[in-house]
Amino acid sequence: MLVLLGIGVVVLGFVVRANPLLVVMAAALTTGLAAAWSPEADLQTMYVAGRDTLASFGKAFNDARYISLVWILLAAIGLLERAGLQERARIAIANVKTATVGRLLWVYFVIRQAAAAVGLTSLGGHAQMVRPLVAPMAEGAAEAKFGALPDTQRYLIRSHAAAADNIGLFFGEDIFIAIASILLIKGFLETNGILVEPLELSIWAIPTAIAALVIHSVRLWLLDRRLRIAHAGKSSPARADASPEAAP
Amino acid sequence: MITLEHAYIVGGFFFAALAVLSALDRANGRRLRNALFWGLLALSFWGGGAIGDLGNGLLALGLVAIAAFGLGQGKPPTTSAEERRASAERRGNLLFLPALIIPAIALAGTLVVQHTEWGPAVIQEQHKTLISLVIGVLVAIGVIMIWLRPPLLAPLQEGRRLMDSVGWAAILPQMLASLGAVFLAAGVGDQVGAMFAEYIPLDTRTVAVAAYCIGMALFTIVMGNAFAAFPVMTAAVALPFIIGQLGGDPARVCAIGMLAGFCGTLCTPMAANFNVVPANLLELPDRNAALNGVIRAQIPTAIPLLIANIVLMRLLAFP
Numbered sequence: 001m002l003v004l005l006g007i008g009v010v011v012l013g014f015v016v017r018a019n020p021l022l023v024v025m026a027a028a029l030t031t032g033l034a035a036a037w038s039p040e041a042d043l044q045t046m047y048v049a050g051r052d053t054l055a056s057f058g059k060a061f062n063d064a065r066y067i068s069l070v071w072i073l074l075a076a077i078g079l080l081e082r083a084g085l086q087e088r089a090r091i092a093i094a095n096v097k098t099a100t101v102g103r104l105l106w107v108y109f110v111i112r113q114a115a116a117a118v119g120l121t122s123l124g125g126h127a128q129m130v131r132p133l134v135a136p137m138a139e140g141a142a143e144a145k146f147g148a149l150p151d152t153q154r155y156l157i158r159s160h161a162a163a164a165d166n167i168g169l170f171f172g173e174d175i176f177i178a179i180a181s182i183l184l185i186k187g188f189l190e191t192n193g194i195l196v197e198p199l200e201l202s203i204w205a206i207p208t209a210i211a212a213l214v215i216h217s218v219r220l221w222l223l224d225r226r227l228r229i230a231h232a233g234k235s236s237p238a239r240a241d242a243s244p245e246a247a248p
Numbered sequence: 249m250i251t252l253e254h255a256y257i258v259g260g261f262f263f264a265a266l267a268v269l270s271a272l273d274r275a276n277g278r279r280l281r282n283a284l285f286w287g288l289l290a291l292s293f294w295g296g297g298a299i300g301d302l303g304n305g306l307l308a309l310g311l312v313a314i315a316a317f318g319l320g321q322g323k324p325p326t327t328s329a330e331e332r333r334a335s336a337e338r339r340g341n342l343l344f345l346p347a348l349i350i351p352a353i354a355l356a357g358t359l360v361v362q363h364t365e366w367g368p369a370v371i372q373e374q375h376k377t378l379i380s381l382v383i384g385v386l387v388a389i390g391v392i393m394i395w396l397r398p399p400l401l402a403p404l405q406e407g408r409r410l411m412d413s414v415g416w417a418a419i420l421p422q423m424l425a426s427l428g429a430v431f432l433a434a435g436v437g438d439q440v441g442a443m444f445a446e447y448i449p450l451d452t453r454t455v456a457v458a459a460y461c462i463g464m465a466l467f468t469i470v471m472g473n474a475f476a477a478f479p480v481m482t483a484a485v486a487l488p489f490i491i492g493q494l495g496g497d498p499a500r501v502c503a504i505g506m507l508a509g510f511c512g513t514l515c516t517p518m519a520a521n522f523n524v525v526p527a528n529l530l531e532l533p534d535r536n537a538a539l540n541g542v543i544r545a546q547i548p549t550a551i552p553l554l555i556a557n558i559v560l561m562r563l564l565a566f567p
Contacts, residue, residue: 003434006427007470014517014538020524021312021416024423028430035434051302053430058305060429062296066252066378067422067521068289069259071411073350073381076388078406080347082327083396084336088343091336122354122377126526132347135530155532159541162526163514166542167549170510174503181475185502188479192487196499204503207564211556216549 006031028057073127081132089133090140099141101157102224105164106217108134112168113213117175124165135161146231153227160223164216171212174205251372253297255382260293265404266411270322278320282412285314289419308423315416322412324405346388346395353384414528417535420520428476437476440467441484450489453496454562460485461558464505465512465550472518474509481505496565504561511554514546 006027013023032053033046077085093099108129115123124130135158142149142157149157173179177198182205189196267287273279288311296304327335336343357380361367371379389403399405411418431437444463450456463485467477486505490496513519517538527535527542534540539547 001439003436004439006431006434006436007440010470010518017536017538019312019316019416020420020517020520021315021423024420024427025309025312028427031430031434031436054305054309055301056305056433057426057430058303058308059301060426061308061422062292062301062304063429064422064425065256065259065293065296066375067425068419069255069293069378070381071414071418072259072262072385072407074410074414075262075403075407076346076350076385076392078410079389079392079396079398079403080343081410082332082398082402082406083339083343083392084327084332084334085343085347087333087336088339088341092341092344120355122358122381123351126522126529128347128350130526131529133344151533155530155534155541156545158530158532159527159545162523162530162542163545163549165526166514166522166546170513171507171553174507181478181506182503184475184478185506188482189498189502192483194491194498196502200499201503204500204564205507207560208504208507208553208557211560212549212553215552215556219549 002034002037003031005034025057029053032056070127077127077132085132086136089136090143093137093140094144096141100145100224101138101142101160101227102220102222104138104141105134105160105223106220108161109164109168109216109220110213112165113172113209116169116172117209119173119176119179121169121173121176121179124169126162126165130161130165134165142227146227153230156223157227160220164220167212167216171205171209175202175209177202249369249372250379250383252375252379255375255379256293256296258382258386260290262404262407263287263293264290266290266408269324269401269404269408270412273322273324275323276320278318279322281314281317282319282322285311285319285416286411288314308426311416311419312423315419319412319415322408324409324412325399326406326409346392349388349391350381350384353387354381356380357383410529413531414525417520417524417528420524424472424518424520428471428473431471431476437467437480438483441480444481445484445488450485451493453490453494453566456485456489456494457496457561457565458558460490460501460505461508461554461561464509465515465554468509468512468519469516470518472513472516472520474506474513477509477512478502478506481509490565494566496561497567500565500567501561504557504565508554508557508561511550511557514550515543517543 009027009030033049036049112124138157138161174181182198182201185201186196186198263286267283267290270279271283288307292307354377357371358377361371361373361376448459450459463481464477467481468474471477486501490501491498517524523542527540532541
């Protein structure tokens with residue numbers, strides 16, 4: 001039971017809004033120490049347990065370097081931003097008269113989900129698509145319709161751009177038979193003596209994918225409605241609301 | 249053959265460059281902290297294999313300590329808003345092309361390794377997409393440098409501009425993955441699963457299905473990763489009760505159960521890659537809040553979708 005203290009540290013850390021890196025490290029050490037603790041444990045035992053936990057954390061950290069490798073993307077993205085990529089994205093979308101925030105994000109969401117469903121999960125992502133292209137396009141679509149945007153709406157639109165990417169990816173990728181989660185399920189069942197084919201698994205990801213498509217399409221339609229209502233009554237393009245959003 | 253180690257050398261070079269350029273940036277009052285932070289990360293990429301497990305643990309501890317004191321925001325030289333607008337007008341939609349080089353090469357490399365005889369001899373098969381992505385980035389930078397002729401240091405300075413806006417959150421996903429490994433070694437998951445099975449009556453289909461799906465989502469919220477929750481909840485609830493006692497079909501139960509976990513991923517700051525990193529990249533003011541803008545945009549989709557998963561599993565899993 002004591003090893004669950006680590007989860008408690010994580011939850012508490014987020015509640016008091018401590019630095020998440022600090023929370024993660026504290027949770028790891030707590031877990032390792034709690035696993036080693038007994039009423040008879042002396043300082044020496046606990047010191048060894050702490051050192052071993054740090055070492056196993058370090059091993060995992062080193063094995064997981066590939067996660068942080070993707071940041072080199074930002075060198076290329078930054079270079080294009082320098083040449084006006086975000087501005088170009090806004091101009092391009094402002095020329096499409098029927099574009100709205102919701103419709104634009106819906107098109108991206110559907111493409112993202114469909115591409116992930118055929119295994120093309122690397123088409124998209126927050127660093128390579130959302131920040132340089134999708135978010136500026138969505139903001140541009142809103143600006144073309146409503147004029148300058150208050151900050152609250154700007155941040156709302158950006159958040160929805162990231163959400164469209166995540167939801168499209170999550171509920172598309174499992175339809176592809178060679179994705180990590182499908183292989184994990186197959187491997188797990190196999191070690192428990194149940195043989196399933198990847199195709200059997202991926203077929204049963206389709207009903208949820210359809211549900212996600214329906215639900216999130218409604219959400220994006222509601223987003224458009226919300227923006228339209230917020231700007232209704234202002235006949236001329238609105239002026240920028242200078243007051244920044246108070247952090248909730 | 250190009251292996252992950254080669255990609256790590258490129259990554260180490262990028263982070264080392266950030267460290268040096270940060271150290272030289274007098275506009276940043278905390279420039280030495282930034283330099284130390286990115287320098288340690290460069291050390292990890294270049295020498296992580298040589299400094300041993302405890303050495304890597306101390307390195308991670310050092311990164312955490314610097315981040316806890318706080319990083320600064322550098323001011324790398326870049327173009328002004330007017331220059332960018334003028335460049336966007338002048339160059340037109342051609343600007344989109346280099347941005348598409350990266351996913352195109354990532355995809356092409358992956359397909360080549362999968363479907364040709366010679367592909368696996370050129371690129372390490374196990375990490376094909378990641379290595380292809382790195383190649384794509386290098387090619388894209390090369391194309392942009394030749395086409396637009398920015399200053400030679402521009403890719404590194406622009407990279408630093410964006411990395412400083414991401415800040416310490418850059419290593420949060422890697423840290424969380426390491427925490428998951430420690431949790432696994434200590435048996436945290438088994439404890440949670442055992443508690444779940446003990447306190448909830450799992451003898452009817454509806455209750456068992458709802459408990460499994462909600463448990464997947466909740467445990468994913470805590471762990472930040474449905475992959476960590478899946479073996480635990482499936483071993484504790486799905487295998488013995490839904491499949492064993494109540495006759496559920498394993499493929500259908502597991503496929504939908506995993507997706508119920510993904511609903512949890514949408515709601516948690518522990519899924520840093522998906523929910524915290526974009527909040528930083530998009531410069532949201534509430535990026536450090538537990539429920540930042542991205543998560544708040546996702547929760548109203550996640551909850552009805554979790555309910556849909558419960559209904560779908562109840563209807564489909566007992567043929």
